[in-house]
Structure formats: structure tokens, C-alpha cells
Amino acid sequence: MRAAERLLLAALCSVCQALQDGMLFPTESPSREVKDVSGLWIFRADESPERSRGFEQQWYKSPLAETGPVIDMPVPSSYNDITQDAQIRDFIGWVWYEKDVWVPARWIQDRGTRIVLRVGSAHYYSVLWVNGVKVTEHVGGHLPFEADISGVLRQTSGNQCRITIAVNNTLTLETLPPGTIQYMTDRSRYPAGYFVQNTNFDFFNYAGIHRPVLLYTTPKAHIDDITVETTFSDNIGLVSFNVSVLGSSKAAVKVTLSAQDGRCVASADGSRGVLKVTDVNLWWPYLMHENPAYLYSMEVQATAEDGQTDVYTLPVGIRTVKVTSTQFLINNKPFYFHGVNKHEDADIRGKGFDWPLVVKDFNLMKWMGANSFRTSHYPYAEEILQMADRHGIVIIDECPGVGIKDIRSFGNVSLAHHLTVMEELVRRDKNHPSVVMWSVANEPASEMPPEEKTVFADSLCSARQAPYVDVICVNSYFSWYQDPGHTELIGLQLNTQFDNWYGKYQKPIIQSEYGADAVPGLHSDPPMMFTEEYQKTVLQNYHNVFDQKRKEFVIGELIWNFADFMTSQSIIRVVGNKKGIFTRQRQPKAGAFLLRERYWRIANETGVLPTWARYPCL
Ligand code: BDP
Numbered sequence: 001m002r003a004a005e006r007l008l009l010a011a012l013c014s015v016c017q018a019l020q021d022g023m024l025f026p027t028e029s030p031s032r033e034v035k036d037v038s039g040l041w042i043f044r045a046d047e048s049p050e051r052s053r054g055f056e057q058q059w060y061k062s063p064l065a066e067t068g069p070v071i072d073m074p075v076p077s078s079y080n081d082i083t084q085d086a087q088i089r090d091f092i093g094w095v096w097y098e099k100d101v102w103v104p105a106r107w108i109q110d111r112g113t114r115i116v117l118r119v120g121s122a123h124y125y126s127v128l129w130v131n132g133v134k135v136t137e138h139v140g141g142h143l144p145f146e147a148d149i150s151g152v153l154r155q156t157s158g159n160q161c162r163i164t165i166a167v168n169n170t171l172t173l174e175t176l177p178p179g180t181i182q183y184m185t186d187r188s189r190y191p192a193g194y195f196v197q198n199t200n201f202d203f204f205n206y207a208g209i210h211r212p213v214l215l216y217t218t219p220k221a222h223i224d225d226i227t228v229e230t231t232f233s234d235n236i237g238l239v240s241f242n243v244s245v246l247g248s249s250k251a252a253v254k255v256t257l258s259a260q261d262g263r264c265v266a267s268a269d270g271s272r273g274v275l276k277v278t279d280v281n282l283w284w285p286y287l288m289h290e291n292p293a294y295l296y297s298m299e300v301q302a303t304a305e306d307g308q309t310d311v312y313t314l315p316v317g318i319r320t321v322k323v324t325s326t327q328f329l330i331n332n333k334p335f336y337f338h339g340v341n342k343h344e345d346a347d348i349r350g351k352g353f354d355w356p357l358v359v360k361d362f363n364l365m366k367w368m369g370a371n372s373f374r375t376s377h378y379p380y381a382e383e384i385l386q387m388a389d390r391h392g393i394v395i396i397d398e399c400p401g402v403g404i405k406d407i408r409s410f411g412n413v414s415l416a417h418h419l420t421v422m423e424e425l426v427r428r429d430k431n432h433p434s435v436v437m438w439s440v441a442n443e444p445a446s447e448m449p450p451e452e453k454t455v456f457a458d459s460l461c462s463a464r465q466a467p468y469v470d471v472i473c474v475n476s477y478f479s480w481y482q483d484p485g486h487t488e489l490i491g492l493q494l495n496t497q498f499d500n501w502y503g504k505y506q507k508p509i510i511q512s513e514y515g516a517d518a519v520p521g522l523h524s525d526p527p528m529m530f531t532e533e534y535q536k537t538v539l540q541n542y543h544n545v546f547d548q549k550r551k552e553f554v555i556g557e558l559i560w561n562f563a564d565f566m567t568s569q570s571i572i573r574v575v576g577n578k579k580g581i582f583t584r585q586r587q588p589k590a591g592a593f594l595l596r597e598r599y600w601r602i603a604n605e606t607g608v609l610p611t612w613a614r615y616p617c618l
Contacts, residue, residue, distance in 0.1 A: 022225020022244060023144060023428050025382050026118055026216040029311040033107075035215040037163065041099040043073030049193050051093030051168075060129040060164040064098040073097060075213060076120065078206035078350025092181070092197050094168045097209055103159040107217055112308055114218045114247075115153060118146035120211020120353065120381060122167045124175060129164040131156035139417070140176065141169075142378040142400050143424045144211070161215075169207035170197065176400045176421050177201050177377070178409040200403035201377060202577060203343055204566040206350035211381050221248035221304030223312045228298065228431050230318040232331075237280030237318040241298070243271040248304035256299045257316065265296070282331050283317025283433040286371050286392035287603040293317070293392035295433075317389060317433025323470045325506045326553040330394070330436065336606055337394065337510055337556025338599045339372030340365065340581075344380055345565040347584060353381045360586055361562070362387055368581075368592060369599030374512060374558055377402035377442045379425050388434035395434045396473075396512075396558075399425050401441030407448065440465075443475060466505050471555070474501060475513035479538055485529055490541035498545070502553050509549075510556035514542050517578040518589050520564075530578070532590040539591055543598060559595060 026034050042064055046054040054060075059067045073079055075097065080089045107113050117130065123141030127134065130152045138145035153161060171179025179199040184190035199205060224246040231238050245251040256267040257275050266275035281294040295315040303309040322329040329335065342361070344351045358381075365373065371394055375384075378400035388395050399421050404410075422440065429435050446465050466472055478493045479486050501509055518535035527533035539559070546557050564580035567573045576584065581592040603609060 021246070023146070023424070024223070024225060024312060024314075025386075026116075026214050027313065029313060031219055031308070031310045032312070033104075033217045035101075035104075036212055037099060037101045037215055038075045038212045039099075041073050041075045041097045041209070042070040043079060043098075044068060044070045044096045045079075045088060045091050046094040046096065047087070047091075054094055054096055054166060059096055060134070060166070061132045063100075063162065064096055064164065070098075073208070074349075074352070075099075075209045076211050076354075077208060077348075077352030078123075078210065079208040080204070080206055080350050081348050091207075092170060092195070094166050095208065097165045097167065099163050099213075101161050101163065101215070103153060103161050103215065105159050108153055108159050111154075112220050112306070113150070114148055114220050114222060115150045116146050116216050116218065117149045117163065118144060118214045118216065119165065119209065120144050120213070122165065122209045122211075123169055123205075123207045123351070124171060125168045127166045131160075131162050132164075140400070140421055140424065141207075141210075142380075143421070143428060144382070149215075163213070165209060165213075167208060169205060171199060171205065173406060173408045174411075174413045174417055176414075176418060177403045178406065178414070179205075179403075180406070199568070200405040202567050203345065203377070204350070204568055204576075206345075206566075208350075208352070210344070210351045211353045219247075219304070219308040219310045221251055221302065221306070221308060222246060222310045223300055223302050225427075226298075226300055226312065226314055226431065228314070228316055230316065230433075231320050232280055232282065232318060235279050237277035237282070239266070239275040239277065239296075239298070239316060239318060241268075241273060241275065241300075243300055243302065245271065245302045245304075245310075248302070251302040251304045254301045254303075256301075258297045258299065260294065260296075277318065280318055283319040283389075284392060285330060285335060285394045286366065287369065287609055288330070288333070288335065288371070288392075288606075290609075293390055295389060314431060315386070315389060316431070319433050321436045323508060326508055326555075328436075328471065328508055328555040334606070335371075335394070335555070336550060336602060337372040337396075337558060338602050339370040339374075339394070339556070339558050340562035341374045341376040341513060341558050341560050342380075342562045343376065343565040344378075345563070345584070350566070353383065355383075358384055358387060362391055362393070364582060364586060365393060365562075366391065368596040369603050370595075371599075371603070372396070372556070372558070373562070374398055374439065376513075376561075379429070382428060385429060385432045385434060389432050393434060394436055395432070396437045396439050396510075397425065397429050397435045398439035398442065401444060404441060404444035404446075406445075410448075437471065439473065466501075466507070470507065472501050472505060472507050472509045473512035474498075474509060475560070476511070477514065477516075479541070480516050480529075487527070487534070487537045487541050490538065491545055494542060494545040495549075498549050498554060506553075508553050508555040510558065511542070511546065511554065512556075512558050513560035514557070515539070515560035515579040515581075517574075518580075518591065519574060519578050520583050520587070520589050535579075535581075535589065535591045536594050539594055559591075 127137045136147035184194045225244045227242045253271040284292045298314045298316045374396040478490045516535045516538040518532045522531045524531045527537045563582040564584040566576040
């Protein structure tokens with residue numbers, strides 16, 4: 001294991017550099033093809049004591065099945081809950097994935113075609129080989145990475161393509177989230193070489209290839225990145241764009257913006273410029289407008305000297321975001337966040353991307369009248385952001401800076417990596433109209449005096465960060481972690497919390513977490529902790545205060561959590577965290593009905609609802 005850790009750290013250093021290329025979501029177009037190579041892969045965990053056998057024996061050089069026993073593994077999925085083997089569930093170190101795919105012959109033959117291998121995400125540290133040749137490595141578990149594999153394919157065995165991916169879930173003081181590996185040296189209690197992974201976050205450290213693996217093509221001279229920024233004045237929308245093209249220094253760029261009915265509403269030549277849209281349809285959040293989530297379609301064409309044209313189409317929502325000392329404004333109108341915190345988490349698949357789950361979750365959010373969610377505690381799949389764009393669900397986009405509690409995670413290496421991850425996140429998500437805020441970290445111990453080793457922070461924005469942020473997000477668990485059982489104290493304590501933060505910083509506040517565990521089906525009246533009645537009572541007491549303070553400077557409330565989720569095993573978790581208002585299988589607890597009534601009531605007071613949506617449950 002020590003070797004694996006060493007490998008991990010060495011790689012961290014080599015990858016901590018500024019980003020150069022863009023990371024457009026792969027889509028098909030007249031010039032681009034996409035081939036999804038997710039599905040059934042084969043898998044082998046390196047169970048050698050140092051977890052280094054795979055590298056020593058070069059498992060990437062030959063078919064994985066020739067190196068030893070392999071099992072089937074679905075991609076995307078976490079590997080942890082797929083087998084009946086607790087060792088696989090709790091495995092720490094390198095696991096190996098492999099799949100043989102066919103690459104269309106014309107991709108290989110046409111030397112003007114660029115072939116890219118892209119992994120939506122793999123947790124945490126990955127190395128990729130194609131036909132035994134290393135093509136890239138990536139640090140970080142929640143963002144995509146890719147490699148141009150045209151050269152390798154053309155040099156090796158042509159259109160047969162053996163993809164090998166080694167993934168290591170070890171977390172160190174310098175990863176995001178951080179963790180430590182602890183060796184247990186007391187031989188009367190632990191066998192030789194025994195170690196555990198310690199973390200300071202409250203969700204299971206699911207691992208594996210979590211998002212789709214794709215092959216896609218572009219012409220050699222290709223659109224590498226597009227950045228749009230939008231604003232409007234009266235009925236004129238303005239879309240400034242910046243297109244970067246790689247592989248040609250003189251490509252002619254043309255940009256066309258079309259409305260939903262296909263009408264061209266503006267166009268321009270050149271890689272930078274501003275498009276003017278008359279009678280603009282703004283992008284509005286769900287429940288704030290009769291016609292929310294309006295998306296234009298921006299087609300970018302780049303024609304290189306050789307006459308080849310690359311085409312990429314980007315959905316564009318025209319909207320503005322502003323923050324005053326008491327309000328959050330979308331399109332200059334006050335927006336109140338009534339929403340949820342989520343996790344990418346489900347039975348069997350763990351953190352593996354799953355369309356049925358994504359669509360079900362959006363249906364549930366819309367059912368309960370939620371207009372927003374926070375991607376606690378890491379970036380979610382880009383497909384989820386695209387859904388949010390299309391449904392008008394507003395997103396606070398969080399980086400995986402969670403559980404940063406150890407003083408040793410505040411050094412320069414950690415900082416450099418945190419900056420790289422933020423850059424990767426912004427590069428990926430900057431064009432999504434649904435994303436209105438970046439969250440840099442959850443509950444870091446940033447208030448910690450340098451000499452202290454570990455401190456537990458209660459709020460997402462602790463005092464040292466507050467001067468630098470636009471919105472103060474506070475997590476608190478009155479009557480749960482503080483004064484357990486005493487719901488009668490919530491009113492006083494919550495009022496004090498809000499007044500203190502606002503008094504000190506005069507910035508708008510979101511209650512970014514609050515809640516209580518409820519084991520579904522457990523009841524008591526008067527309420528007791530862990531029952532559905534207790535969860536409801538906590539929520540009601542918080543809501544009373546929110547209703548006073550939202551007239552002043554509180555701009556949102558996000559329940560912790562949307563659904564029950566898996567955690568590591570501990571004496572405070574009964575098969576996971578039960579603060580969901582839905583169970584892990586997405587069935588409502590009593591708290592879900594309470595929130596549903598509340599969110600629709602708030603929407604009816606503050607938004608402009610389409611007639612079909614008026615008072616659906618009041
Ligand atoms: C909060 C954390 C969240 C936990 C929650 C809890 O931000 O990740 O799951 O506590 O303990 O402080 O339920």
C-alpha cells in the first residue's frame with residue numbers, strides 16, 4: 001500500500017498544472033461522432049499487500065484475464081456494492097478495468113479525424129492505457145478527463161482497441177476530499193500490514209468508473225472550447241461568446257443562434273463577439289415564470305484552411321445573476337432558493353451514473369416544488385446539469401472540498417490541487433444557465449488557528465471565509481448535534497445564528513443544510529429523535545424562523561438531505577445517513593409532504609406559476 005500511496009502522490013505533482021484545453025461535452029454533429037463504450041467491462045482488484053503487483057507485472061500490456069482472475073463489472077457504477085464480497089466493498093488501492101472495443105475503420109483511415117477517449121469520471125486517481133500504451137492520467141474523482149488516442153490507434157493494432165483503466169481510491173492529505181491512511185501497528189489487535197482509510201466526510205467513499213466512457217471524433221482542426229456570457233437590457237438579450245479552435249491558426253468561425261422553433265435569431269463571424277437577440281426569451285427558473293428554462297441553441301462552425309468544418313452546438317440560456325446585501329437576483333427579480341441538498345447515491349450502483357435515477361430525482365424535485373439544489377459535496381455528472389438547464393432547476397455547484405479538517409491539508413500542494421479542481425469545475429460548468437453559484441468547500445476548518453491540529457466547524461462559510469464570498473451559506477443542526485431532543489430551542493438558536501452572521505457581514509444568507517435523521521416507519525408522539533414525527537418537528541421549527549427572516553436577508557433553504565444515502569459504518573449511522581426526506585429508494589417520508597406543501601406555498605407567493613401548476617397540493 002505504501003507504494004500505491006507513493007504512486008498517487010507522484011502523480012498528483014505531475015498533474016498539478018494549469019489547464020490548457022477545453023472540455024466540451026461530447027455531442028454528435030455533422031462533423032463529430034460519439035461511441036459509448038460503457039457497459040460490461042472486466043475487473044480485477046489488486047489485492048497484493050502493497051497493491052503494486054498490477055504495475056510491477058504490467059497488467060496493461062496484455063489482456064487482463066491473462067494476468068489472473070477477473071470478474072464482470074458494469075460501467076458506469078461503483079464497484080463496491082456489485083459483489084457479495086466485503087473485501088471488494090471496502091477495498092482500498094488499485095483496481096483494474098478493461099474493455100475491448102472496435103473502432104470504426106473509417107475513423108482510423110481518415111487521418112483528418114481525431115479520436116478521443118473520454119471518461120466522465122473515475123474515483124479517485126486514474127491511469128489510462130490503449131493497446132498497452134499509456135495515454136493519460138488524472139487526479140480527482142468527480143470531473144471528466146480525456147486523451148487524444150488517434151496516434152496510438154494508428155500506430156498499434158488499428159481498429160482493435162483494448163482500453164485499460166487503473167483506478168485508485170486512496171485519499172491522502174492532499175486529495176479532494178482529503179483522507180489519511182492509518183497503519184495499525186499493535187500486533188495484539190491487528191495483523192501485519194493492516195491499514196484503514198480515515199476520512200472526515202459523511203458519505204461512503206464509493207469508487208470505480210462512475211460516469212460513461214466514450215470514444216468520440218472531431219476533425220483535426222476542432223472547436224476546443226466555447227465560453228458564453230449573457231446579459232440583457234429591456235427586450236434585447238446579449239450573448240458574448242469566445243470560441244477557441246485547436247489544430248488551425250486561421251480557422252474561420254461562424255456562430256448562429258437559433259430559437260426553440262428553429263428560427264435563426266442572430267449570427268456573427270469571428271471567434272469572439274456579441275450576439276444581439278431582440279424580443280429575448282430569458283432563461284427563468286422553474287416556478288418563477290410561465291415559460292421557464294428557455295434555451296437557445298448556439299451552433300458554432302469552424303472551417304480550417306483545408307476546408308474541413310467542425311460543428312458544435314451549445315444550448316444557451318440568457319439570464320443574469322446579481323447579489324445585493326439582502327437579495328439574490330435572477331434576471332433582476334428576487335430569487336428564493338427552496339430546494340434540496342443531494343448526493344449521487346443509490347442502491348447497488350453507488351455513485352454510478354444512472355438515467356432512471358436522474359429522471360426520477362428530477363420528477364421528485366418538481367413534485368415537491370423544489371426550485372434548486374446544491375451538488376453536495378462534489379461536482380455531479382454533466383448530464384445532471386443539462387437536465388437542470390432544461391427544467392429550470394437552479395444549482396449551487398460544489399467542488400469536492402469536503403472534510404478539510406486537518407492542518408496538514410492547508411499546505412501549498414493542497415491549495416494548488418484545490419485551484420486545479422476549481423478550474424476544471426468552472427471550465428466544465430461555466431456555460432450552464434442553471435449554475436448560479438460556485439461552492440468552494442463544505443465546512444472546512446478554515447477558522448482553525450495554525451497551531452491547532454483538528455477542529456470541527458459547523459458552518460459552510462466559517463468566519464475566515466465570509467469576507468470573501470458573495471453569499472453566506474450556513475449549515476446547522478439545532479436539536480440534533482446540538483441539544484439533541486430539544487426542538488423547543490430551535491427558534492432561539494436559529495434567530496441568533498442568523499442575526500450574528502448578518503450583523504457581522506451584511507451579506508445574504510442561505511440555510512445550506514438543516515435536518516434530522518428519520519428511520520422510515522419509526523413513529524412516536526410526542527416526537528422522539530429518529531422518528532418521522534421528530535424530523536417533521538425539526539423542519540417546522542426551522543421554517544417558522546425562515547418565514548420571518550426571508551422578509552429580511554435569508555435568501556434560501558436547502559434541506560439536508562433529499563434522500564437517505566450510504567456512509568461508512570459507524571455507531572451514529574444505521575446503514576447510512578437517514579436525514580433524507582425520501583428513503584434511499586426514493587419513497588417519501590412524512591417530511592417530504594410537509595416540504596411539498598411549504599415549497600408550493602412559497603412558489604405561489606413569490607413566483608409566476610403557469611396555470612397548470614397553481615396550488616397543485618394546497
Ligand atoms: C453536515 C455535513 C454533511 C453531513 C451532515 C450530517 O455537511 O455532509 O452528512 O452534517 O451529519 O455537517 O448528517
